[in-house]
Structures are given as structure tokens and as C-alpha cells.
Amino acid sequence: MKLCVLYSGGKDSTAALHEAAKTEEVVCLLSINSKNKESYMFQSAANEITKLQAQALGLPLIHWDTKGEKEEELEDLKAALSFAKETYAIEGLVTGAIHSAYQSARIQKICYELQLWCINPLWETKDEAFVENLLVNKFKIMIVGIFSYPLDENYLGRILDEELFQELKELNKKYHISVAGEGGEMETIVVDAPLFKKRVKVEAYEKEYKNNCGFLKNIKARLEEK
Amino acid sequence: MKVLIIDMNAKENSLFSKEFISPITDILDEEVCVWQISSYKELPSVNLAKFEKIILSGNQVMDKGPSEEERKKYFSWLLTAKNDILGICAGAQVLAQVHGADLYEQAEFGLLHIQVLEEDKLIKKELKEIYSVHSKAFTIPKGWTCLAKTSCPQVVRKENHYAILFHPEVRNKELIRSFLKL
Numbered sequence: 436m437k438l439c440v441l442y443s444g445g446k447d448s449t450a451a452l453h454e455a456a457k458t459e460e461v462v463c464l465l466s467i468n469s470k471n472k473e474s475y476m477f478q479s480a481a482n483e484i485t486k487l488q489a490q491a492l493g494l495p496l497i498h499w500d501t502k503g504e505k506e507e508e509l510e511d512l513k514a515a516l517s518f519a520k521e522t523y524a525i526e527g528l529v530t531g532a533i534h535s536a537y538q539s540a541r542i543q544k545i546c547y548e549l550q551l552w553c554i555n556p557l558w559e560t561k562d563e564a565f566v567e568n569l570l571v572n573k574f575k576i577m578i579v580g581i582f583s584y585p586l587d588e589n590y591l592g593r594i595l596d597e598e599l600f601q602e603l604k605e606l607n608k609k610y611h612i613s614v615a616g617e618g619g620e621m622e623t624i625v626v627d628a629p630l631f632k633k634r635v636k637v638e639a640y641e642k643e644y645k646n647n648c649g650f651l652k653n654i655k656a657r658l659e660e661k
Numbered sequence: 662m663k664v665l666i667i668d669m670n671a672k673e674n675s676l677f678s679k680e681f682i683s684p685i686t687d688i689l690d691e692e693v694c695v696w697q698i699s700s701y702k703e704l705p706s707v708n709l710a711k712f713e714k715i716i717l718s719g720n721q722v723m724d725k726g727p728s729e730e731e732r733k734k735y736f737s738w739l740l741t742a743k744n745d746i747l748g749i750c751a752g753a754q755v756l757a758q759v760h761g762a763d764l765y766e767q768a769e770f771g772l773l774h775i776q777v778l779e780e781d782k783l784i785k786k787e788l789k790e791i792y793s794v795h796s797k798a799f800t801i802p803k804g805w806t807c808l809a810k811t812s813c814p815q816v817v818r819k820e821n822h823y824a825i826l827f828h829p830e831v832r833n834k835e836l837i838r839s840f841l842k843l
Binding site for chain 2: 459540559561
């Protein structure tokens, strides 16, 4: 089946892409570029990196802007999916939804209206097992946004490796932080993964941070050989 | 306890079925159950009598589900099954259909308020919010009781057989645990 992956460039959508590519034909990526930093539907941090990631994956990218206003962003998603259906003859959409009923149900409804399959291969996956699996499979994940106490600016730009995973597990015990960021505690980008033909080299960035909320901006990155 | 999960997806054991099966097997693992997954197309070769509990999974909204011919071929045993049976979404539709229910267009997506009409071992008055993803609902089969509803029947039961239209494996996992304790 020809599939499109709803792709933010973060670990969830990248992991979903890898699951889908095992048995189906992924023909394009769709990145919704939300101008609203508080969107419940779409990741907003480091959207500019998705173009490099798509090149690294060797897949065409549909980059679609939305103001990120509550119901309008759903119309924007529907328009983008219609475009993907016309352009790439997609039959279904893959998402990286794990626990968000809000996000998943809205996407399911739009897909049904467009007569597209809506596939959520990570749905209800347990947080620790999910992150462990990513590390085992050599996903290289950078934290680009943090939105919850006690995460602070020192976490911005860090790579999610075994050491950080252990730290997050401790924070989970003390503060109930989801180690996978599924409570909206953090946003990530994947800079390398098994399907990446090249890796994304992040060379510089600036941090914007205040009161346990922050993100990387003006990220300078390029592709390098693996 | 041995539990059989019947994969109701047309493409069994696939990218398409994982989201309907894995949340259930996670619960079964937590409850230390022995479980087996079989596609509905494999049922003629499965010894159903060795399972105390049988769960019929959900499937993709775009999956049309078993045809009338397939229902007769693969599911007529439901009419006389002694096992405890839990049908979820597409599994519930088939369970209800085998007992004479009709399906009708009724799409519901997302978290919905549910009204409990009658309590029992699975359905308690504390049940308030459910996660639903379906395009069709079922009528209440003759002789069955509707225990809970939204704008359509959500839970119908006859003896130890339950047809649940919503997805308890998402936001109401305790309901599956109660089923295991029947």
C-alpha cells in the first residue's frame, strides 16, 4: 500500500516511518509547519530540519504551513492530505500517535472523510520500552524543546543516549516525567536512524528559554556522509 | 488462564493490526495470561475449546471486515460458544451480526461521554468516558441487553458474551481486566 507519513522529524514519527517501511511503500512525508508553539496537534520546534531529514531519507516532503489555530489547523491538514492523495496516489497515512486520543481521533476522522487508511503503529506503546527500542536500533535523537519542570535549558540540544535515558527514568520516579515525552514534556528531532542515508549534522543553534519552557531556534545544520 | 485473541484485520499480523492487538497483549502480560493471536481466517484450524476467554479485536476503519460469507464460514461457532467472549469494535460488530444484529452508518471518533444503563461485572456506573473510532454501529440483537450507550448501543451482553463498540484497551483497560476475572 502506498503510504504517506505525517512527519514532524521527531522520534515518534520517525519510528512510525521505520515500522511502516518494513512492509509497505512509503511514498512521501507530510510536515505540517505550525506557527503556534502551543499546538496540541503538531510539533512546532525545529520544523526547518524536516527538509534535511527528508533528503537524508530520500523521500519527497510536502511542507505545509498552518497558523495552528484550533479547528483551522485540521482543515489545513485535510487540504494537505488531499494534495498528497492527488500528487502521490497515497492510500493511507501513518502517524506517530502513541497516547494522544485528541490528536489521533481528529486525524482518524479526516482520513475517513478522505477515504484514507489511518495507521498508528506505535499506538499505546509503553514509554520505556519505546525509548529502549529506539536506542537499541541506533536512533540518534536530539532534544529541541522542553516544556515541563524540572527540565531546564541544560537539556536543550542534548542527545538522548543511555545516560540521559537513565536520568529521565529517575525524573519519572520523582516527578512523573514521561521518559518518552508523551505528556508534552519535550520535543525532539532525529538526526540519524537506520533508514537515513546521510546523517544530519547540527552545527549551531540558539536557545530560547524561560521558566522550564524552551526550544532551540536558528538551528544551523547540514547533511554529512554516514 | 489461556486467552485467544482473534485478529479481525483483513491483513493479519501486519502493520495494520498492531495498534489493535498490542494494547491488549500488554494487559494480558500484566495479568500473567497465556495468550495466542490467530487471524479470523485461521479459526477453522484452532481448537477453541482450550481457551477460557476469547477476544475479537478491532480493525481499521477502512477495513470492511469479514463479508457475510466469511461470517458464516468463520464465526458461526459464536452462536453456541461456552467460552467467555469479548468483541471489541469490529469484533463486536461481527459478534452482534452473528446473533442477528444489523449494522448502520454511525461514525464516532474520539473521547465520548457514555451513559451506563445497567451495571454488571464489567460495566460500572463509574464508566464515564470512552475512546471510539468506528464508522458503523449495530442494532441490539434479540435477547441481548444494552448495558451502555452513546447515541448508539456501545455495550450489549448476553450471558458471558459481550459486544463493546468502543475501544476499552485505550482508556478503559480495567474493563478488560474485569473480563479476565469473569
